[in-house]
Amino acid sequence: MMRKPVIGVMGPGESATEIDIKNAYKLGKLIAKENWILLTGGRNVGVMDAANKGAKEAGGLTIGILPSNHTKNVSDAVDIAILTDVGNARNNINVLSSDLIVACGIGLGTVSEIALGLKNRKPVILLSQHQESQQFFKNLSPNLTFIAVDTEQIITLIKEILKKVK
Amino acid sequence: MMRKPVIGVMGPGESATEIDIKNAYKLGKLIAKENWILLTGGRNVGVMDAANKGAKEAGGLTIGILPSNHTKNVSDAVDIAILTDVGNARNNINVLSSDLIVACGIGLGTVSEIALGLKNRKPVILLSQHQESQQFFKNLSPNLTFIAVDTEQIITLIKEILKKVK
Amino acid sequence: MMRKPVIGVMGPGESATEIDIKNAYKLGKLIAKENWILLTGGRNVGVMDAANKGAKEAGGLTIGILPSNHTKNVSDAVDIAILTDVGNARNNINVLSSDLIVACGIGLGTVSEIALGLKNRKPVILLSQHQESQQFFKNLSPNLTFIAVDTEQIITLIKEILKKVK
Amino acid sequence: MMRKPVIGVMGPGESATEIDIKNAYKLGKLIAKENWILLTGGRNVGVMDAANKGAKEAGGLTIGILPSNHTKNVSDAVDIAILTDVGNARNNINVLSSDLIVACGIGLGTVSEIALGLKNRKPVILLSQHQESQQFFKNLSPNLTFIAVDTEQIITLIKEILKKVK
Numbered sequence: 091m092m093r094k095p096v097i098g099v100m101g102p103g104e105s106a107t108e109i110d111i112k113n114a115y116k117l118g119k120l121i122a123k124e125n126w127i128l129l130t131g132g133r134n135v136g137v138m139d140a141a142n143k144g145a146k147e148a149g150g151l152t153i154g155i156l157p158s159n160h161t162k163n164v165s166d167a168v169d170i171a172i173l174t175d176v177g178n179a180r181n182n183i184n185v186l187s188s189d190l191i192v193a194c195g196i197g198l199g200t201v202s203e204i205a206l207g208l209k210n211r212k213p214v215i216l217l218s219q220h221q222e223s224q225q226f227f228k229n230l231s232p233n234l235t236f237i238a239v240d241t242e243q244i245i246t247l248i249k250e251i252l253k254k255v256k
Numbered sequence: 257m258m259r260k261p262v263i264g265v266m267g268p269g270e271s272a273t274e275i276d277i278k279n280a281y282k283l284g285k286l287i288a289k290e291n292w293i294l295l296t297g298g299r300n301v302g303v304m305d306a307a308n309k310g311a312k313e314a315g316g317l318t319i320g321i322l323p324s325n326h327t328k329n330v331s332d333a334v335d336i337a338i339l340t341d342v343g344n345a346r347n348n349i350n351v352l353s354s355d356l357i358v359a360c361g362i363g364l365g366t367v368s369e370i371a372l373g374l375k376n377r378k379p380v381i382l383l384s385q386h387q388e389s390q391q392f393f394k395n396l397s398p399n400l401t402f403i404a405v406d407t408e409q410i411i412t413l414i415k416e417i418l419k420k421v422k
Numbered sequence: 423m424m425r426k427p428v429i430g431v432m433g434p435g436e437s438a439t440e441i442d443i444k445n446a447y448k449l450g451k452l453i454a455k456e457n458w459i460l461l462t463g464g465r466n467v468g469v470m471d472a473a474n475k476g477a478k479e480a481g482g483l484t485i486g487i488l489p490s491n492h493t494k495n496v497s498d499a500v501d502i503a504i505l506t507d508v509g510n511a512r513n514n515i516n517v518l519s520s521d522l523i524v525a526c527g528i529g530l531g532t533v534s535e536i537a538l539g540l541k542n543r544k545p546v547i548l549l550s551q552h553q554e555s556q557q558f559f560k561n562l563s564p565n566l567t568f569i570a571v572d573t574e575q576i577i578t579l580i581k582e583i584l585k586k587v588k
Numbered sequence: 589m590m591r592k593p594v595i596g597v598m599g600p601g602e603s604a605t606e607i608d609i610k611n612a613y614k615l616g617k618l619i620a621k622e623n624w625i626l627l628t629g630g631r632n633v634g635v636m637d638a639a640n641k642g643a644k645e646a647g648g649l650t651i652g653i654l655p656s657n658h659t660k661n662v663s664d665a666v667d668i669a670i671l672t673d674v675g676n677a678r679n680n681i682n683v684l685s686s687d688l689i690v691a692c693g694i695g696l697g698t699v700s701e702i703a704l705g706l707k708n709r710k711p712v713i714l715l716s717q718h719q720e721s722q723q724f725f726k727n728l729s730p731n732l733t734f735i736a737v738d739t740e741q742i743i744t745l746i747k748e749i750l751k752k753v754k
Contacts, residue, residue, distance in 0.1 A: 093335060127336060153336060159352050159376065159509055169259060170293060170319060172338055173352040175509035177491055178704055179342075179677035186325050186339040198707040198728055205700035206676055210325065226724050230696055325675055343657055343673035344538055345511035364541040364562055371534035372510055392558045396530055425667060459668060485668060491684050491708065501591060502625060502651060504670055505684040511674075518657050518671040542657065 095126045095252055096153070098188025100181075100204070101137025102197035110195030113217055114140035116241040117194060122150025124245065129188050131180070132156045132172070134165040137194045142167035155184050182206050190251055192244055196220045208234050213251045215244055261418055262319070263287050264295045264354025266347075266370070267303025268363035276361030279383055280306035282407040283360060288316025290411065295354050297346070298322045298338070300331040303360045308333035321350050348372050356417055358410055362386045374400050379417045381410055427584055428485070429453050430461045430520025432513075432536070433469025434529035442527030445549055446472035448573040449526060454482025456577065461520050463512070464488045464504070466497040469526045474499035487516050514538050522583055524576055528552045540566050545583045547576055593624045593750055594651070596686025598679075598702070599635025600695035608693030611715055612638035614739040615692060620648025622743065627686050629678070630654045630670070632663040635692045640665035653682050680704050688749055690742055694718045706732050711749045713742055 099117055101110055118141035121128050128145040130138040132154020142152045146167040154168035159175035174180040181199060185191055185207035191214045193204050201223070207214045208231040215236040216224050227235045236251070238244045265283055267276055284307035287294050294311040296304040298320020308318045312333040320334035325341035340346040347365065351357055351373035357380045359370050367389070373380045374397040381402040382390050393401045402417070404410045431449055433442055450473035453460050460477040462470040464486020474484045478499040486500035491507035506512040513531060517523055517539035523546045525536050533555070539546045540563040547568040548556050559567045568583070570576045597615055599608055616639035619626050626643040628636040630652020640650045644665040652666035657673035672678040679697060683689055683705035689712045691702050699721070705712045706729040713734040714722050725733045734749070736742045 093337060096336065153338075155338070170262065170336070171259060171353065172319075172321070172349065174340075174349050175352055176342070176349075176511060176674075176677065177507035177680065178707060179508060179674065179680040181700075181704075182675065182677040182679075183338065183340050183342075186341055187337065196728075198703045201728065202679075202700045202703035202707065205696045205703065206679075209676060209696040209700065222724060222727070226720060229720070230694075230699065341675035342508075342511065342677060343514065344541060345508065345514040345674060347514075347534075347538075348509065348511040362562075364537045367562065368513075368534045368537035368541065371530045371537065372513075375510060375530040375534065388558060388561070392554060395554070396528075396533065425669060428668065485670075487670070502594065502668070503591060503685065504651075504653070504681065506672075506681050507684055508674070508677075508681075515670065515672050515674075518673055519669065 095189045096129050096187060097121050097126045097248060098129045098184055098191040098207075099137065099141040099194055100131065100184060100191055100200050101194035102200060103131070103133055103136040103138060105197050106136030106140075106195055109219070110137050111140040113241055114194045115144040117141055117192060117244060118144025118150070119148045120241055120245050121145055122148035127151050127153060129153045129155065129184065130168075131184060132165060132168050133163050139165045139167070141194070155180050155187065178202070185210055185212055188212065189255065190248055191215070192217060194218070196223050213255070215247055217241070217244060261292045261355045262295050262353060263292045263414060264350055264357040265303065265307040265360055266297065266350060266357055266366050267360035268366060269297070269299055269302040269304060271363050272302035272306075272361055275385070276303050277306040279407055280360045281310040283307055283358060283410060284310025284316070285314045286407055286411050287311055288314035292414075293317050293319060295319045295321065295350065297350060298331060298334050299329050305331040305333070307360070321346050321353065344368065351376055351378055354378065355421065356414055357381070358383060360384070362389050379421070381413055383407070383410060427458045427521045428461050428519060429458045429580060430516055430523040430539075431469065431473040431526055432463065432516060432523055432532050433526035434532060435463070435465055435468040435470060437529050438468035438472075438527055441551070442469050443472040445573055446526045447476040449473055449524060449576060450476025450482070451480045452573055452577050453477055454480035459483050459485060461485045461487065461516065462500075463516060464497060464500050465495050471497040471499065473526070487512050487519065510534070517542055517544055520544065521587065522580055523547070524549060526550070528555050545587070547579055549573070549576060593687045594627050594685060595619050595624045595746060596627045596682055596689040597635065597639040597692055598629065598682060598689055598698050599692035600698060601629070601631055601634040601636060603695050604634030604638075604693055607717070608635050609638040611739055612692045613642040615639055615690060615742060616642025616648070617646045618739055618743050619643055620646035625649050625651060627651045627653065627682065629682060630663060630666050631661050637663045637665070639692070653678050653685065676700070683708055683710055686710065687753065688746055689713070690715060692716070694721050711753070713745055715739070715742060
């Protein structure tokens with residue numbers, strides 16, 4: 091048996107911008123269409139919620155790795171809710187459980203996930219207008235940091251990366 | 257949307273008995289037939305491995321919550337591997353992420369999972385010939401500890417319990 | 423340099439009995455007098471609180487491993503509060519960070535700590551009138567489970583065990 | 589009772605520069621002289637090891653929050669080793685358990701700690717020649733990010749910050 095690729099989509103919750111949310115929704119949709127599994131932080135806000143909604147509308151399977159021990163704030167579009175009860179430490183579980191991470195937007199939680207992802211030798215694709223953060227991570231980890239300008243390019247990039255790592 | 261019930265099957269790894277493994281395999285199969293999701297500790301030994309194999313053969317969906325940060329010891333029959341890298345602390349994630357826990361056999365890891373499950377107010381069904389442990393947990397948590405004599409009875413019990421908690 | 427022995431005292435919080443609390447207080451005192459470090463779950467209730475108070479009154483050093491990300495419920499008698507924010511998963515950190523564990527009383531959290539302690543090959547001393555649990559763990563792990571009838575006997579036992587493991 | 593301030597010193601392990609190590613050593617010394625408690629990631633390399641050595645030589649108390657479940661790689665200058673066995677997720681415990689964090693140098697682990705520290709509303713002081721990372725975090729969290737040019741300035745800054753938060 092071969093496990094399906096798991097694509098982690100990380101990004102701001104409450105502080106997500108409209109563009110982040112639009113991108114996350116499209117990304118969720120495209121990931122589901124490729125028959126990949128979507129993994130997010132699972133909450134019912136921001137990038138997490140939007141990516142899950144996109145994936146569900148396209149018939150995908152969605153995993154949410156929650157910081158809490160209850161399901162009150164789980165996105166309705168999460169199929170399987172993993173209740174870690176480890177707070178922000180779940181960010182490390184998010185990146186370890188993903189074959190590849192897409193950071194959609196920027197914020198402190200997302201920065202910790204990008205850093206932990208790269209530290210764990212996971213490829214990370216950055217999608218944001220935030221050039222400063224792109225350069226920052228590119229300098230810290232040149233071989234594993236990828237920059238994308240739109241969601242379509244991300245799918246192409248993921249296919250290329252998965253070919254190499256599998 | 258309603259998330260499907262997640263049934264956690266916990267039990268010994270390397271020290272599982274032949275009976276534990278036979279029970280876990282049957283249980284995995286029966287859980288999958290009910291269209292419930294199977295959640296285990298995910299490793300390729302003992303009760304975890306057997307339950308996953310049973311579930312996969314019946315076409316079910318299987319989640320493995322691994323203690324490690326790598327996939328070397330993941331059961332081939334796990335569809336989605338959550339790599340927690342939190343060691344035995346993942347036992348708490350196992351029980352929190354399950355709607356209901358079945359303990360199939362006994363061992364120190366399993367004892368910690370039964371105790372953490374009951375502490376988190378999760379129903380726990382004990383399947384083992386081990387009367388002493390049944391009585392021990394029944395005394396500690398009379399309302400949430402259930403005793404079963406075989407796998408078929410477990411499925412009946414799960415249906416009854418799910419009706420109440422949902 | 424040699425690190426000082428760290429003695430973990432585990433036991434019920436809100437559900438501790440008067441005897442548990444009395445024992446924990448005496449135990450904390452005796453541990454401090456031996457110049458050992460006391461480690462507990464750190465909250466301001468039950469066995470944790472009493473053991474810390476005993477140790478502080480005898481001039482000892484006390485470490486509390488908290489389940490939360492804040493200091494609201496930390497015992498006043500804790501010198502160093504480790505805020506894990508991993509909920510009950512901190513029970514595994516408690517036992518790993520102790521050279522030896524004393525279980526003072528019984529409850530579901532304590533049962534998980536005894537089981538995780540023994541699984542991690544730590545000596546565990548049980549102090550309780552609860553014969554059933556003593557026998558239960560003695561059967562699961564005969565070489566690492568020790569039974570004590572009072573706090574003085576525990577100190578003698580700890581000295582013997584530390585001599586062997588160091 | 590009032591708990592003593594806990595100052596977290598974070599920074600690269602294997603990839604620390606000579607300057608990072610020199611700064612960490614001096615910082616450990618100065619922290620101990622103020623009678624504050626030093627908290628680090630606890631391993632016997634880089635910034636962690638150097639800070640602990642500085643603190644011990646000045647007679648301080650040192651806490652190490654280890655990623656592992658064993659003491660093989662603990663710095664000799666750690667007084668109390670907390671064995672979390674949660675891998676890089678211990679970075680969240682490091683920052684939560686510190687009243688204030690000093691990042692001494694830069695690397696992926698350190699970036700995750702700075703981000704998690706700021707996310708948890710902890711003041712973070714950056715000590716490095718790395719202007720890009722200073723600006724990056726200053727933009728993400730202007731009120732909690734502080735820049736220092738040397739270890740003496742850090743101590744002055746810590747005193748000012750502790751006055752406000754206590």
